Amino acid sequence: MKIAIAKEIEVSERRVALIPDTVSRLVKQGFEVVVEAGAGEQSSFADADYEAAGATIVSETADLWHQADILLKVKPPQQRDDGQHEVNLLREGVTLISFLNPLAEPMLIKRLADRQITAFSIELIPRISRAQSMDALSSQAGVAGYKAVLLAAATSPKFFPMLTTAAGTIPPAKVFVIGAGVAGLQAIATARRLGAVVEAFDIRPAVKEEVQSLGAKFVEVKLDEDTVAAGGYAKEVSDRAKQKTQEAIAEHVKTADVVITTAQVPGRQAPRLVTEDMVASMKPGAVVVDLASEQGGNCAGTEPGQTIVRNGVTLLGPINLPASMPIHASQMYSKNLLTLVQYLVKDGNLVLNFEDEITGSTCVTHAGEIRNARVRDLLGETVAVTH
Numbered sequence: 001m002k003i004a005i006a007k008e009i010e011v012s013e014r015r016v017a018l019i020p021d022t023v024s025r026l027v028k029q030g031f032e033v034v035v036e037a038g039a040g041e042q043s044s045f046a047d048a049d050y051e052a053a054g055a056t057i058v059s060e061t062a063d064l065w066h067q068a069d070i071l072l073k074v075k076p077p078q079q080r081d082d083g084q085h086e087v088n089l090l091r092e093g094v095t096l097i098s099f100l101n102p103l104a105e106p107m108l109i110k111r112l113a114d115r116q117i118t119a120f121s122i123e124l125i126p127r128i129s130r131a132q133s134m135d136a137l138s139s140q141a142g143v144a145g146y147k148a149v150l151l152a153a154a155t156s157p158k159f160f161p162m163l164t165t166a167a168g169t170i171p172p173a174k175v176f177v178i179g180a181g182v183a184g185l186q187a188i189a190t191a192r193r194l195g196a197v198v199e200a201f202d203i204r205p206a207v208k209e210e211v212q213s214l215g216a217k218f219v220e221v222k223l224d225e226d227t228v229a230a231g232g233y234a235k236e237v238s239d240r241a242k243q244k245t246q247e248a249i250a251e252h253v254k255t256a257d258v259v260i261t262t263a264q265v266p267g268r269q270a271p272r273l274v275t276e277d278m279v280a281s282m283k284p285g286a287v288v289v290d291l292a293s294e295q296g297g298n299c300a301g302t303e304p305g306q307t308i309v310r311n312g313v314t315l316l317g318p319i320n321l322p323a324s325m326p327i328h329a330s331q332m333y334s335k336n337l338l339t340l341v342q343y344l345v346k347d348g349n350l351v352l353n354f355e356d357e358i359t360g361s362t363c364v365t366h367a368g369e370i371r372n373a374r375v376r377d378l379l380g381e382t383v384a385v386t387h
Contacts, residue, residue: 001348002032003341004068005050007039007061009086010075012319014042014326015333017072017098020053022334026341027054030348036064043326065089070350072337073098076108085111092116095350097337099123099136102364103267106378113365118350121364122336123266124372131358134343136336138182143329144321145186145262148289149175151321152258153194155307155314157285161195172197176252177216178273178298179262180207183291187260188214196258201249203241203263221248246275254281259288261298267374270295284312293317 003026005018016039018026023033033055037047047057058064065071066089076098077086087108090096093116100121102109112119123137132138152175153160162172175191177184180202188211191198198216211218221244253259253274259282264270270292279288279301290302294317297303301310302317309315322329343358344350354360354371364372370379 001030001345001350002034002067002069004058004064004071005033005035005039005055006064006071006073006086007036008042008074009078009080012323013075014323015074015330016040016043016045016326017074017330017333017337019043019045019330019334020049020055021331022338023050023055024053025338029342031345032056034058034064034067036061040330043330045330062089066091068094070095070097070341070345072341074333076100076105077112087111087115087117090115090117094118096120097122097340100364102372102375103378106375109364109370109372109375110379113368113370116368117365118352118363118367119365120340120344120362121372122340122362124362124364125336125340126357126361128357133339134336134358136333139332139336140322140329141181141183141262142186143325143332144291145183145260146190147321147324148183148260148262148291148318149187149190149194151316151318152191152260152287152289155287155316156258158257159195160191173257174199174255175258175260176200176219176249176256177260177262178202178249179264179291180204180211180218181262181264183262184260185210185214187262188216191258191260192216199252199256201245201252203245219249219252221245242271242273246273246278249273250278250281253278256282257286259286259299260291261288262291263298264292264295268295270298272296272298272300274299276300279310279313279315282311282313286312287314287316289316289318291318291321294319 035050035055037059095118097120102121125134158173160173163170173196175196175198177187177200192215200211200216201219208218288299290299292298293302293304302315304317305319370376
């Protein structure tokens with residue numbers, strides 16, 4: 001079976017789907033691996049490193065895509081500069097494993113189905129114990145949470161740790177993290193390592209112990225409704241609950257030196273948690289890092305990829321932070337894909353057991369069908385999915 005590693009074409013994307021160490025493991029297991037020339041350059045992995053690991057370097061993009069049995073990517077297939085869509089480079093019936101953003105890009109999923117591609121959307125890996133090593137959404141969110149704190153520390157006009165100097169004692173910065181998922185927990189841990197005093201909020205009460213175990217104070221709000229969706233993700237709540245949440249966190253935002261927002265709901269616009277009034281109440285020099293800016297933003301006024309200053313408050317809307325740390329982000333993503341490929345391929349053949357929770361949840365298209373019900377609903381399609 002031939003596994004192909006594509007070179008990412010999005011300008012800001014510096015990650016690669018597999019690193020040479022992972023390629024070496026696959027080759028030893030009997031896979032043939034082909035890598036597009038230059039695929040790992042932005043992640044500091046040279047073509048020679050892949051060749052040393054046992055891969056074959058292919059210089060022509062169309063040739064690589066066409067000969068793949070399984071094609072591995074980071075970003076979803078997209079339109080190329082030559083006008084051709086990457087989906088059209090794939091042979092019918094091959095397997096694609098990548099981030100596909102299916103709920104935001106249902107037409108891409110339809111295109112894959114029409115092309116008879118068996119597509120696995122890596123962000124749909126279920127959050128169950130036996131799938132943890134495949135969970136790329138979590139691994140990359142951890143990178144984003146870490147980098148968000150570094151951006152905040154570099155932007156803030158204050159030290160993070162308490163310092164005792166000849167000029168007097170400088171108190172530690174106060175960091176408020178909104179959303180205690182993987183990104184939020186990593187942000188909490190990183191801010192604590194830098195010496196800040198950290199508070200955190202999440203609508204899911206079950207994360208309280210995790211927050212406290214990292215040395216942060218948990219801001220608790222009692223909501224009279226279920227706040228946890230399938231897989232342990234935060235669930236979209238009612239307008240009343242959103243208002244109650246905003247009221248509860250307003251005072252913590254007001255006194256914070258840094259606010260880091262990470263709250264996202266899969267397939268939906270990010271909840272607006274930090275209002276314009278809250279931003280106006282913040283101290284001059286305060287910093288907001290909004291990790292949900294691409295989903296509409298948790299904070300009023302943030303823009304994807306932009307740095308905006310309002311009344312002395314700096315609003316950062318970073319995009320694709322994992323790509324800014326491509327070596328380790330690629331290493332983690334590569335392990336996620338390796339584990340998934342090993343799970344799906346038995347004795348050189350792709351084994352699709354749709355009764356299995358991992359396979360059934362992650363496979364979005366197969367044999368011309370869109371398997372994900374939410375994507376079908378977005379497209380207004382009724383499809384009889386066979387097993």
